[in-house]
Amino acid sequence: xxxxxxxxxxxxxxxxxxxxxxxxxxxxxxxxxxxxxxxxxxxxxxxxxxxxxxxxxxxxxxxxxxxxxxxxxxxxxxxxxxxxxxxxxxxxxxxxxxxxxxxxxxxxxxxxxxxxxxxxxxxxxxxxxxxxxxxxxxxxxxxxxxxxxxxxxxxxxxxxxxxxxxxxxxxxxxxxxxxxxxxxxxxxxxxxxxxxxxxxxxxxxxxxxxxxxxxxxxxxxxxxxxxxxxxxxxxxxxxxxxxxxxxxxxxxxxxxxxxxxxxxxxxxxxxxxxxxxxxxxxxxxxxxxxxxxxxxxxxxxxxxxxxxxxxxxxxxxxxxxxxxxxxxxxxxxxxxxxxxxxxxxxxxxxxxxxxxxxxxxxxxxxxxxxxxxxxxxxxxxxxxxxxxxxxxxxxxxxxxxxxxxxxxxxxxxxxxxxxxxxxxxxxxxxxxxxxxxxxxxxxxxxxxxxxxxxxxxxxxxxxxxxxxxxxxxxxxxxxxxxxxxxxxxx
Amino acid sequence: xxxxxxxxxxxxxxxxxxxxxxxxxxxxxxxxxxxxxxxxxxxxxxxxxxxxxxxxxxxxxxxxxxxxxxxxxxxxxxxxxxxxxxxxxxxxxxxxxxxxxxxxxxxxxxxxxxxxxxxxxxxxxxxxxxxxxxxxxxxxxxxxxxxxxxxxxxxxxxxxxxxxxxxxxxxxxxxxxxxxxxxxxxxxxxxxxxxxxxxxxxxxxxxxxxxxxxxxxxxxxxxxxxxxxxxxxxxxxxxxxxxxxxxxxxxxxxxxxxxxxxxxxxxxxxxxxxxxxxxxxxxxxxxxxxxxxxxxxxxxxxxxxxxxxxxxxxxxxxxxxxxxxxxxxxxxxxxxxxxxxxxxxxxxxxxxxxxxxxxxxxxxxxxxxxxxxxxxxxxxxxxxxxxxxxxxxxxxxxxxxxxxxxxxxxxxxxxxxxxxxxxxxxxxxxxxxxxxxxxxxxxxxxxxxxxxxxxxxxxxxxxxxxxxxxxxxxxxxxxxxxxxxx
Numbered sequence: 001x002x003x004x005x006x007x008x009x010x011x012x013x014x015x016x017x018x019x020x021x022x023x024x025x026x027x028x029x030x031x032x033x034x035x036x037x038x039x040x041x042x043x044x045x046x047x048x049x050x051x052x053x054x055x056x057x058x059x060x061x062x063x064x065x066x067x068x069x070x071x072x073x074x075x076x077x078x079x080x081x082x083x084x085x086x087x088x089x090x091x092x093x094x095x096x097x098x099x100x101x102x103x104x105x106x107x108x109x110x111x112x113x114x115x116x117x118x119x120x121x122x123x124x125x126x127x128x129x130x131x132x133x134x135x136x137x138x139x140x141x142x143x144x145x146x147x148x149x150x151x152x153x154x155x156x157x158x159x160x161x162x163x164x165x166x167x168x169x170x171x172x173x174x175x176x177x178x179x180x181x182x183x184x185x186x187x188x189x190x191x192x193x194x195x196x197x198x199x200x201x202x203x204x205x206x207x208x209x210x211x212x213x214x215x216x217x218x219x220x221x222x223x224x225x226x227x228x229x230x231x232x233x234x235x236x237x238x239x240x241x242x243x244x245x246x247x248x249x250x251x252x253x254x255x256x257x258x259x260x261x262x263x264x265x266x267x268x269x270x271x272x273x274x275x276x277x278x279x280x281x282x283x284x285x286x287x288x289x290x291x292x293x294x295x296x297x298x299x300x301x302x303x304x305x306x307x308x309x310x311x312x313x314x315x316x317x318x319x320x321x322x323x324x325x326x327x328x329x330x331x332x333x334x335x336x337x338x339x340x341x342x343x344x345x346x347x348x349x350x351x352x353x354x355x356x357x358x359x360x361x362x363x364x365x366x367x368x369x370x371x372x373x374x375x376x377x378x379x380x381x382x383x384x385x386x387x388x389x390x391x392x393x394x395x396x397x398x399x400x401x402x403x404x405x406x407x408x409x410x411x412x413x414x415x416x417x418x419x420x421x422x423x424x425x426x427x428x429x430x431x432x433x434x435x436x437x438x439x440x441x442x443x444x445x446x447x448x449x450x451x452x453x454x455x456x457x458x459x460x461x462x463x464x465x466x467x468x469x470x471x472x473x474x475x476x477x478x479x480x481x482x483x484x485x486x487x488x489x490x
Numbered sequence: 491x492x493x494x495x496x497x498x499x500x501x502x503x504x505x506x507x508x509x510x511x512x513x514x515x516x517x518x519x520x521x522x523x524x525x526x527x528x529x530x531x532x533x534x535x536x537x538x539x540x541x542x543x544x545x546x547x548x549x550x551x552x553x554x555x556x557x558x559x560x561x562x563x564x565x566x567x568x569x570x571x572x573x574x575x576x577x578x579x580x581x582x583x584x585x586x587x588x589x590x591x592x593x594x595x596x597x598x599x600x601x602x603x604x605x606x607x608x609x610x611x612x613x614x615x616x617x618x619x620x621x622x623x624x625x626x627x628x629x630x631x632x633x634x635x636x637x638x639x640x641x642x643x644x645x646x647x648x649x650x651x652x653x654x655x656x657x658x659x660x661x662x663x664x665x666x667x668x669x670x671x672x673x674x675x676x677x678x679x680x681x682x683x684x685x686x687x688x689x690x691x692x693x694x695x696x697x698x699x700x701x702x703x704x705x706x707x708x709x710x711x712x713x714x715x716x717x718x719x720x721x722x723x724x725x726x727x728x729x730x731x732x733x734x735x736x737x738x739x740x741x742x743x744x745x746x747x748x749x750x751x752x753x754x755x756x757x758x759x760x761x762x763x764x765x766x767x768x769x770x771x772x773x774x775x776x777x778x779x780x781x782x783x784x785x786x787x788x789x790x791x792x793x794x795x796x797x798x799x800x801x802x803x804x805x806x807x808x809x810x811x812x813x814x815x816x817x818x819x820x821x822x823x824x825x826x827x828x829x830x831x832x833x834x835x836x837x838x839x840x841x842x843x844x845x846x847x848x849x850x851x852x853x854x855x856x857x858x859x860x861x862x863x864x865x866x867x868x869x870x871x872x873x874x875x876x877x878x879x880x881x882x883x884x885x886x887x888x889x890x891x892x893x894x895x896x897x898x899x900x901x902x903x904x905x906x907x908x909x910x911x912x913x914x915x916x917x918x919x920x921x922x923x924x925x926x927x928x929x930x931x932x933x934x935x936x937x938x939x940x941x942x943x944x945x946x947x948x949x950x951x952x953x954x955x956x957x958x959x960x961x962x963x964x965x966x967x968x969x970x971x972x973x974x975x976x
Contacts, residue, residue, distance in 0.1 A: 001590055004590070007931075065578065352898075355930045359897035409841075420906060444500055444829065445499055447503055
């Protein structure tokens, strides 16, 4: 007879940043009788999952599951919406490209796009046609989150949220407190071994020991718990990911926009995330740069710098320590992948929630999927550095085999091979590769396809775009109303 | 299927020549399929009712496995789910918790596909998110009619058919590529790409190119089938296939519109062909319509399904016994990948060939593990055959999955491949392989509240089944609709 597993008595979360707090909320919600304690370790500027001002659509689903109200993020945490990311410079002199979320396009439209914009693409040609409804809406500055559960002309449009990290963290802390999650401020100074690979307790400097059944390491890249375990090993990604220095700019004036930007410049990449509290900019380079040059590229005052050795934990779950976020994988903040990865790993842990006794095979299964997730991020990032423009800035290097295979299939056939646990859907990868300057080839079926089918798909898309534009309000007006409603309701 | 698929979905890319011989004929057993076949039929633009009429097909909601875990026990592996996930916890964990309190009904009672199958009822699933959408369906058809139906369809869209037997193969010296087939009457059929659909003979991939065969007999010892059709014994038409474990293998019953297909899949190391024929005659529920025929096979797959300019589809590239009706699926899967990776511009890129082989191997290997589970998850010790499969060492890839289930009630997850959570749960639970432990969250709801919730679901399932027409009635209604349309 199958017995329910004995629930964990206490879970300790090391790291009180936005990742640690949401992880604590997720565990406490799953196991209301389990004590959950967050150890507020000193924050690290290199903990990108904690400093991130944005995530991807998966996070919206996680919020939903955990009862974190999206409206509260908008009204209390400076929340705003991103529909697309605009890429510039990655395709050399090309027109760049736009990447949206979701996979709602008619395949015939993708073929038509590949035909118009693929192998026959001429140098100096104009911008590609819009590849998604999100792109049409972003260009027109029209959007409001579609009401859930009711079909509208914009229901297929997926989006990501941005926020002010301090305000967002405060929102999460309020919920954590309401759920009775404990908090201890301090520095972890030792691990006390338990049975086998497990640890029994951790020491907080000057405050004694705290025992737990499970320890979540959300402490950032230093991985205070996992890296201290004798079986910790690190898989280095340096050979395929060339960014070594990340410079952060002081937030500039607020920007209201449905798009963010990733630009390849002569010395590195620049990321710009629009926020209601300011424009967040970062620069990633292969080598250190003088301050004046950094500030010229960032277009503003540099606030900090982070040196980076990219890679991941060989096994993010050892014994009874599970590392999430930067404690599991370190990589450049080229796009909002840090929180997305951390949140997907957290959801996996909650899906596979162990009891007090952890079975080695469930740890193996978690590690298998979690490693697939991390390697998926690795693959997507490495794609950015595969093109000639990026290699001119970051240096030429051998391509990660998986990336070479994807680019080959894309360029010859417009095909995106399926991979488990990748952060991007097929259509998102398709758009990303176009934005990075690769031209899609035609799938075999398209060589003989009926032109009328593609014409119909184009007409249908045009009609959907018009309906979406007619339905969606101007984004600035909608947002102003939403914030005003909050202000007047107190 | 291949000729029709390539001609229909890649029109104008290549001329398709179909070489076949009436002398060789078709393996004439009933054929049960998986829901994927519907996508194929639909993609070719074939009307379902017309297709079903031509192949004397019935609908299929799953497979009824009898005597596998233990003699006298049975379960249905449905094309559908059991219950639903609640608060992020899979239904089977809640069900295991109820079982602990002795309050659970059979897990199949919480599956609409299982309940409808047991009641011999059928209706296509709803296209919304309701309970009525929680299943899929496939067909059971007469393979001797399906082949000619596809051939006629293919010819209708421009495939050129050559009647004749291949007696020799011409190859290009430097590349080793096949350049032409020579037929018995001396005709020479040239091609750039050759698809080997010649079954076990595998005249191109196996005989000519000598692609190595990876043998899986040690895990799947059945190597013969004794097939025999019989009449229907009752008016009831089952919307499911039956697989009954036998002392040296298992036997199928596939209900078609006009007859019942029967066959005993057995291990020739454990019983003789004569014993198998006697057993299938004895087991037939209706009047036999022919003498039993022996089919021989070997489980395994070729190390490469695409080599040089030859692509193997179906038995020419691999074989897994029809325990989970995967034969047509595996052929369809290879055709789909071939169309996706079809050489364009007259040359075959080795990278496409490697990608095809990677995908095909992954599919075969995953199905293989799932089939082995049916034999291994048993307490049967009534014959040498069952003693062997019960105690054999399984592939590492399966051993890990079994241990994960046994210790924590969890399923190894993947999105690619064929069988997902519900299928694994159906077999584990159906064959009495219960885990030691389940999700701690399942114990956080009081058992009586859990009973109330699952009873609501069960009543909804029962209510939905009551509104479905009988399987035979539904088939007749569709036939009438078709006649009217004509």
